[in-house]
Amino acid sequence: MSRSPSVAQPAAARRRLSRTRVLKAMAHPSRLLVLERLVEGECCVCDLQALVGSDMSTVSKHLALMRRAGLVEDRREGLKVFYRLRAPCVLRFLDCIDAVRDEGTPVERGLPRRARLEPALRVAPSCALPRPR
Numbered sequence: 341m342s343r344s345p346s347v348a349q350p351a352a353a354r355r356r357l358s359r360t361r362v363l364k365a366m367a368h369p370s371r372l373l374v375l376e377r378l379v380e381g382e383c384c385v386c387d388l389q390a391l392v393g394s395d396m397s398t399v400s401k402h403l404a405l406m407r408r409a410g411l412v413e414d415r416r417e418g419l420k421v422f423y424r425l426r427a428p429c430v431l432r433f434l435d436c437i438d439a440v441r442d443e444g445t446p447v448e449r450g451l452p453r454r455a456r457l458e459p460a461l462r463v464a465p466s467c468a469l470p471r472p473r
Contacts, residue, residue, distance in 0.1 A: 362430070365409035370394060371402050372434075374423075378412065379431055382424040385414075 366372060370392045377383055377391055389399040403423060406412045413426045425431075 361409045362411065365406045365411055366430075366433075368402065370399075371406060374399075374402065374406070375411065375425065375431060378423060378425045379428055382415075382422045385421045385423060388423065 366375065373392060374388050377388065385396075385399065385403065388403070389396050392399050392402070403412065403414070407414060410426055411430060412423045414421050414423050416422075
């Protein structure tokens with residue numbers, strides 16, 4: 341059973357719930373495809389629908405879920421709706437997933453864990469996270 345965060349919950353618990361919402365919003369092949377396309381720049385929902393190959397209703401539901409999670413934002417221009425990534429650095433997370441899945445290259449396997457992770461720890465200033473100590 342899912343609960344919404346309340347004022348009484350510690351900040352760390354609210355942060356975990358928020359992170360979970362973002363991860364769930366990314367956890368679908370069609371949504372990942374849309375996010376990967378939006379790295380290139382803003383895109384009309386009609387073009388995203390053609391890219392995904394699903395009906396407009398399904399694509400709109402995917403986009404609404406990603407918008408609620410804070411991954412994308414939209415703007416309207418007449419009858420058209422355009423979407424863009426709110427924080428493009430979120431897709432660097434996919435590089436981290438690939439590293440976990442692949443366990444690094446044969447050369448990297450001999451390196452200490454910190455050395456393998458160092459490239460993933462370098463982020464754009466607007467998306468900077470505290471580095472582990």
